[in-house]
Amino acid sequence: MRMVDIITDKRDGKELPQEAIEWFINEYTKGGVPDYQAAAFAMAVYFKGMTQSEAAALTFAMAASGDQLDLSEVEGVKVDKHSTGGVGDKTTLILGPIVAALGIPVAKMSGRGLGHTGGTIDKLEAFTGFQTEISQDEFIKLVNQNKIALAGQSGNLTPADKKLYSLRDVTGTVNSIPLIASSVMSKKIAAGADAIVLDVKTGSGAFMESVEEARELAGAMVDIGKSLDRKTMAVISDMNQPLGRFVGNALEVKEAIDTLNGKGPKDLHDLSVTLAAHMVVLADKAANLEEAVKLVEQVINNGEALKKMKQFIEAQGGDASSVDDSSLLLNASHLIEVTSEKDGFVSGMKASEIGRAAMTLGAGRATKDDEIDYAVGIELQKKIGDRVQAGDVLAVLHANQTDVSEASAIVREAYEYSDSEVVPEPLIHDTIV
Ligand code: URA
Numbered sequence: 200m201r202m203v204d205i206i207t208d209k210r211d212g213k214e215l216p217q218e219a220i221e222w223f224i225n226e227y228t229k230g231g232v233p234d235y236q237a238a239a240f241a242m243a244v245y246f247k248g249m250t251q252s253e254a255a256a257l258t259f260a261m262a263a264s265g266d267q268l269d270l271s272e273v274e275g276v277k278v279d280k281h282s283t284g285g286v287g288d289k290t291t292l293i294l295g296p297i298v299a300a301l302g303i304p305v306a307k308m309s310g311r312g313l314g315h316t317g318g319t320i321d322k323l324e325a326f327t328g329f330q331t332e333i334s335q336d337e338f339i340k341l342v343n344q345n346k347i348a349l350a351g352q353s354g355n356l357t358p359a360d361k362k363l364y365s366l367r368d369v370t371g372t373v374n375s376i377p378l379i380a381s382s383v384m385s386k387k388i389a390a391g392a393d394a395i396v397l398d399v400k401t402g403s404g405a406f407m408e409s410v411e412e413a414r415e416l417a418g419a420m421v422d423i424g425k426s427l428d429r430k431t432m433a434v435i436s437d438m439n440q441p442l443g444r445f446v447g448n449a450l451e452v453k454e455a456i457d458t459l460n461g462k463g464p465k466d467l468h469d470l471s472v473t474l475a476a477h478m479v480v481l482a483d484k485a486a487n488l489e490e491a492v493k494l495v496e497q498v499i500n501n502g503e504a505l506k507k508m509k510q511f512i513e514a515q516g517g518d519a520s521s522v523d524d525s526s527l528l529l530n531a532s533h534l535i536e537v538t539s540e541k542d543g544f545v546s547g548m549k550a551s552e553i554g555r556a557a558m559t560l561g562a563g564r565a566t567k568d569d570e571i572d573y574a575v576g577i578e579l580q581k582k583i584g585d586r587v588q589a590g591d592v593l594a595v596l597h598a599n600q601t602d603v604s605e606a607s608a609i610v611r612e613a614y615e616y617s618d619s620e621v622v623p624e625p626l627i628h629d630t631i632v
Contacts, residue, residue, distance in 0.1 A: 202226070202236045209243035217256040224260035228359045234366055241363065241372040249377035254419060255426035257377070261385035264359035268308065268335075270391035273342050275304045276482040279392035280474060281383060283407070283416070284314075285400040286554040287441030291319045292455035293463075293471040294478065296507040299347035300498040303482040306342045307349045308356070308390045315554025315563045317448055317571050320351055325449040325528055325573040329517030347511045357385050379406075380419035384427075394430035394481035396474055397421070401628060402439035404550020410435060410628045417631040430481045435629040436470055440548040440583050443467035447562040447576015447597060453525040459505045466626050472496065473627060529574035531597035537607045539587045543616030546583065552613035553577060553594075556606040560598050575599055577610065583623040587616070 200222045208215060223240065226232040249257065270277050278298065282288050295305045309319040309331075316322070323329050331351040333341070341348035360382050367373045387395050397420055400406070401413035417433035424431025443464045445454045457463045458471060476491035485491035498504040505522065512519040521527040557563060561572035578595040581587055594610050596603050 202232050202240075206236060206239045206243055209240060209247055212247050214250050215253055215256075217252070220253060220256040221260045224257070224264055224359045227362065228264045237363060238366055238370040238372070241367050241370060241375070241378060244378055245372045245375040248375075249381075251422045251426060254377040254381050255423050258381040258384045258388060258423050259427060261357050261359045261363070261381060262388035265355040265357055265389070266353045267389045268306070268353075268391035270306050270339070270342075272339050273304050273306055275302070276393050277304050277306055277391060278394040278396065278478045278482045279307070279387055279390060280396045280398065280478060281387055282398040283383070283400050283405065285438040285442060286315055286404050286550040286557075287443050287446045287451065288398075288400075289322065289443065289451040289455045290398065290467070290471050290474055292322060292452060293458050293467070294475045295347050295349070296459060296511060297471070297475045297495055297498055297504045298478050298482070299345065299511070300503040300507040301479060301484055301494055302346060303478065303484060304342050305347040305349075306338065306391060307347075308352050309349055310352045311564075311567075315551075315557045316446060316451065316576070317563060319349070321571050321573075322448045322451055323349065323512075323517070325452045326512050326517035326519070326521060329512060330515050333515070341514055345507075345510050345514055347507065348515070349511075357389050360385050376416050376419050379416060380423055384420055384423045387424075388427060388429065392429060394478075395424050395432075396477045396481060397431065397433035398470075398474055399433050399435050400438035401435055402437050402550070402624065403547065404441065404554070405438040414629060414631065417629075421631050432477055432481065433631040434470075434473060434477065434627055435631070437624045437626050437628060438550055439624050441550050441553050441579060442470065444579045444582070445576060446553055446557045446579070447560075448571060448573040449528040449530075450576040450578065450597060453528060456505070456508070456522055456525045459499060459508055461499050469626055472499075531572075531574040531576075531599050533596075533598045533601060533603075535596045535598055535603050535607070536592045537594045537596060537610045539581075539589055539591050539593050539614070540611065541616050542588050543586075543618055544621045545581050545585045545587055545614055546617035546621045547615035548579075548583060549613040549615075552609050553579070556596075556609035556613070559606045559609065560596060560600070560603065572599055577606075581614070584621050587614075
């Protein structure tokens with residue numbers, strides 16, 4: 200096979216056979232296809248798209264390009280959840296204990312990641328002593344014993360995706376629905392999921408700003424999952440403002456604990472319950488969504504989900520006393536208010552800017568070697584729809600530095616106002632099955 204033929208066929212809009220896609224991914228992973236040809240291929244896909252079977256073949260080949268987690272010794276349907284990313288999104292911390300408390304195995308591989316806050320692992324490391332460097336045997340033992348464990352991502356998971364994603368980043372080809380869909384799904388497949396619930400975000404703080412684009416991406420991912428015999432569904436949820444009220448690692452853990460205690464903010468509670476309920480349905484533990492919602496609410500109300508969180512943190516060496524008393528988690532040394540200079544109703548909040556402000560306080564990493572400050576972040580006191588008068592507190596910065604002028608200015612600028620009342624967008628825009 201010759202790479203140039205694969206590129207020209209795609210350029211001319213022909214459907215590529217599975218063998219051609221597999222050959223490309225194998226060769227590219229080994230270094231047999233150079234970056235300039237892979238870039239030309241990505242650009243051809245950007246313009247010509249991919250059929251459902253091409254996207255499934257690309258996903259499968261990328262999933263098989265490196266280590267794949269063998270979860271065959273874990274009993275039950277392994278349901279994974281993936282969010283396309285958003286500011287203040289701490290649902291994984293809430294869903295894991297909920298579904299594990301319902302007897303569904305949660306064998307989660309997570310990354311650290313760059314961005315406004317750390318990834319799920321970084322957030323959990325806000326519990327002193329929490330360990331994610333565990334062997335595969337230990338990981339499987341913990342999942343079978345407690346129904347939940349979380350490990351750091353193997354360095355060799357989907358190497359083809361890693362290479363292709365970095366290349367797309369510098370060749371203007373990130374924003375291609377089939378390439379994004381296969382990139383995300385290849386990681387889920389390699390991590391051993393039997394079934395996948397996708398939370399595709401839409402709005403000013405999301406990758407897909409319009410509901411239409413989010414629907415298209417969700418549809419492509421659901422189609423890939425089904426083509427590869429994984430039960431897959433997607434929820435399209437709103438990211439026009441951060442989820443919940445807190446952005447930052449320990450702050451998000453505290454809010455997740457509050458939510459497991461039944462005392463979380465409504466948006467975070469509702470989205471967590473919805474996603475958890477879809478996971479319960481895919482795991483065949485409920486006949487329909489309504490029944491699943493009842494089961495989920497039950498383990499929140501009777502404290503089983505919170506108990507599961509404690510067991511999970513303890514089993515991986517963390518100090519679980521902070522689950523009972525979240526004030527024991529790291530606290531920042533300064534609380535600094537950001538006040539409004541305007542009157543009106545909050546009509547918009549640039550979620551990505553709130554994320555950027557959290558980063559300037561040290562909550563996230565700009566490069567992979569940066570250190571995270573677990574204690575710092577932002578507490579949003581006003582959200583879309585709230586009435587504000589000049590001088591009111593919009594947000595509180597939790598900082599370990601006294602000069603927070605940059606973060607304050609970014610937060611203040613992120614707020615948009617209207618003279619008339621504002622109704623926030625619905626939390627859930629659509630469900631794709
Ligand atoms: N996230 C991914 O994992 N891959 C993409 O291509 C885009 C976002």
